[in-house]
Amino acid sequence: MGLKQKLHRLKEKYKGTKMAPAFNALHTFLYLPNDTTHGGTHVKAADDLKRTMNIVIMALIPCLIFGMFNAGYQHYLALGEINAASGGFFSSEFWTMSNFSLGAWKILPLVAISYGVGLGIEFLFAVIKGHEVEEGYLVTGMLVPLIVPVDIPLWMLVVAVAFGVVIGKEVFGGTGMNILNPALTIRAFLFFAYPTWMSGDKVWVHGAVERAGTPDAISGETILGSLAQNKVFEYDTMDMFFGFIPGSVGETSTLLIILGALILIFTKIGSWRIMLSSIIGALVMGYLFNLVAEWGWISESSKFYSLMSIEFWKHLLIGGLAFGIVYMATDPVTASQTNKGKWFYGFLIGFISVMIRVFNPAYPEGVMLAILLMNVFAPTIDHYVLQGNIKRRAKRLKVKTA
Amino acid sequence: MGLLSKKDSKLILDPLADNNPITIQVLGICSALAITAQLKPSIVMAISVIFVLGVGNVIISLMRNIIPSKIRIIVQLIVVATLVIIVDQVLKAFAYELSKELSVFIGLIITNCIIMGRFEAFALGNGPWKSFLDGVGNALGYGIILIIVGFFRELLGSGTLFGFKVLGDPVEKTFLYSIGYENNGFMVLPPMALIVVGIIIWVQRSRNRALIEEN
Numbered sequence: 001m002g003l004k005q006k007l008h009r010l011k012e013k014y015k016g017t018k019m020a021p022a023f024n025a026l027h028t029f030l031y032l033p034n035d036t037t038h039g040g041t042h043v044k045a046a047d048d049l050k051r052t053m054n055i056v057i058m059a060l061i062p063c064l065i066f067g068m069f070n071a072g073y074q075h076y077l078a079l080g081e082i083n084a085a086s087g088g089f090f091s092s093e094f095w096t097m098s099n100f101s102l103g104a105w106k107i108l109p110l111v112a113i114s115y116g117v118g119l120g121i122e123f124l125f126a127v128i129k130g131h132e133v134e135e136g137y138l139v140t141g142m143l144v145p146l147i148v149p150v151d152i153p154l155w156m157l158v159v160a161v162a163f164g165v166v167i168g169k170e171v172f173g174g175t176g177m178n179i180l181n182p183a184l185t186i187r188a189f190l191f192f193a194y195p196t197w198m199s200g201d202k203v204w205v206h207g208a209v210e211r212a213g214t215p216d217a218i219s220g221e222t223i224l225g226s227l228a229q230n231k232v233f234e235y236d237t238m239d240m241f242f243g244f245i246p247g248s249v250g251e252t253s254t255l256l257i258i259l260g261a262l263i264l265i266f267t268k269i270g271s272w273r274i275m276l277s278s279i280i281g282a283l284v285m286g287y288l289f290n291l292v293a294e295w296g297w298i299s300e301s302s303k304f305y306s307l308m309s310i311e312f313w314k315h316l317l318i319g320g321l322a323f324g325i326v327y328m329a330t331d332p333v334t335a336s337q338t339n340k341g342k343w344f345y346g347f348l349i350g351f352i353s354v355m356i357r358v359f360n361p362a363y364p365e366g367v368m369l370a371i372l373l374m375n376v377f378a379p380t381i382d383h384y385v386l387q388g389n390i391k392r393r394a395k396r397l398k399v400k401t402a
Numbered sequence: 403m404g405l406l407s408k409k410d411s412k413l414i415l416d417p418l419a420d421n422n423p424i425t426i427q428v429l430g431i432c433s434a435l436a437i438t439a440q441l442k443p444s445i446v447m448a449i450s451v452i453f454v455l456g457v458g459n460v461i462i463s464l465m466r467n468i469i470p471s472k473i474r475i476i477v478q479l480i481v482v483a484t485l486v487i488i489v490d491q492v493l494k495a496f497a498y499e500l501s502k503e504l505s506v507f508i509g510l511i512i513t514n515c516i517i518m519g520r521f522e523a524f525a526l527g528n529g530p531w532k533s534f535l536d537g538v539g540n541a542l543g544y545g546i547i548l549i550i551v552g553f554f555r556e557l558l559g560s561g562t563l564f565g566f567k568v569l570g571d572p573v574e575k576t577f578l579y580s581i582g583y584e585n586n587g588f589m590v591l592p593p594m595a596l597i598v599v600g601i602i603i604w605v606q607r608s609r610n611r612a613l614i615e616e617n
Contacts (some may be wrong), residue, residue, distance in 0.1 A: 151583055153584075155582070155583075156584075159586075167597060167600075171600075171604065189588060192587060192588040192591060193586040193587050193589070194584055194586070194589035195586065195587055196584075197584075
């Protein structure tokens with residue numbers, strides 16, 4: 001008897017009991033459910049929630065693998081044990097086994113904690129409330145390790161994941177009902193609760209924190225961090241595009257994020273409208289700041305000068321902006337639902353991200369706050385788009401009948 | 403209870419749980435967010451409100467038959483303002499540091515909706531003894547929530563209780579801090595007070611399902 005039959009049997013056996021949702025979750029995760037819809041219309045489509053989630057995870061895997069290599073690479077590079085990658089994306093200095101093993105050693109625990117705690121809470125709530133376990137956490141659990149610094153203490157992640165899943169999602173009624181993106185809620189919690197581990201010039205490279213103050217001290221400064229302090233950074237544009245820069249685990253490689261974006265757009269899971277309008281929003285705001293710097297409205301001694309004068313399109317390459325736009329702004333639950341609304345929603349995310357970046361050096365990564373803010377406003381945007389549509393059609397009706 | 407009749411003790415006990423001014427009537431939230439970052443100001447605030455509301459309710463109740471209803475709000479305000487100024491002056495005289503910490507929030511007790519609410523809803527229609535019990539009961543209900551919130555916020559946010567370092571010293575890395583524990587900075591920020599109050603409401607309503615509103 002195969003595993004499938006065994007799970008079917010178990011499901012029958014536990015039907016109606018308290019633990020049923022937990023068994024059903026395992027069963028439907030591994031196999032197609034063996035029951036059919038009763039009555040009404042049947043929509044026959046293969047892309048159920050489970051498959052949708054899995055495609056997003058697949059789109060995230062390249063970023064995760066790259067993040068592992070990058071964690072090791074940044075560490076050894078800062079120690080001076082290896083040379084900077086010089087041969088483009090496939091540089092031999094970057095794709096080494098030692099880089100990967102160090103990165104995997106640091107990052108796999110983050111993934112395990114994120115899934116273990118998050119799914120544990122989902123199962124718990126499903127059993128208590130007696131509903132089925134929803135697949136919503138599958139993507140969140142993969143996003144969380146990608147948007148935290150590599151050296152984040154694991155217990156902090158446990159606390160933050162528990163907070164994010166319970167307060168960010170379960171209190172609103174679970175998957176599909178949440179107002180805020182759960183992964184970003186988790187990150188925002190970490191950011192405000194433990195700022196010393198989420199910002200500054202140490203946490204982004206493994207080993208920088210424990211070496212601080214010793215003669216072996218290494219820098220873990222991100223590009224945004226140096227810009228916010230008007231310091232020069234020595235990464236060239238291609239490094240930024242390929243992602244050979246310090247940052248949160250999975251957000252550095254713009255190239256692989258574009259790859260993920262293409263997967264999402266091709267499978268029609270991520271909205272290209274949101275991605276495109278966010279990029280436009282960021283570019284517009286960046287360009288306005290460029291003009292301000294160019295026209296000499298601010299002096300070079302101003303603390304905003306570096307961030308304002310950086311070429312506007314480079315905003316897309318540094319920090320988590322690209323990652324946030326592709327994987328988080330497009331979250332179908334928390335984004336605007338109407339097509340017109342998506343344009344406003346996306347544009348404002350890009351626009352506000354760059355604005356927060358420049359004007360608030362204490363929060364160098366504005367995209368997190370911008371997406372959370374627009375999550376809150378998404379229903380309002382939808383409301384006005386709908387009302388606008390209703391008004392227009394009502395007017396047309398009046399003209400016709402008059 | 404020998405001291406209080408059944409009806410009277412209900413006046414005190416009801417607002418503590420099933421008719422709590424903060425978690426059920428959702429009144430007085432602002433001060434619950436503002437001063438609960440630490441336990442000591444929460445307790446001082448609770449005591450101040452118990453005094454103001456208990457005495458205020460008695461005064462209004464005594465005057466209830468001679469207050470012209472057209473100007474009753476003004477009369478009520480004068481009573482609260484007088485009592486609040488007494489509290490403020492006492493704090494300034496005997497606990498200056500604390501009164502500086504609470505700053506405007508003692509003065510803002512005047513605007514606490516619980517107080518005007520109890521004057522209007524209870525003291526204007528009941529005798530002084532009952533009004534006193536009702537005032538003290540409601541203020542206690544308010545104070546309990548303040549103290550619960552203040553307890554968690556100070557413990558998790560600063561690692562202290564009444565300023566006493568119960569979790570060890572964060573600078574010298576003793577006790578919990580020696581194994582990598584860190585204070586949760588979010589707890590000190592006002593939004594977290596709102597979330598803690600929300601969690602209390604959640605726990606309370608899932609224990610007593612009769613409290614859940616229908617919609």
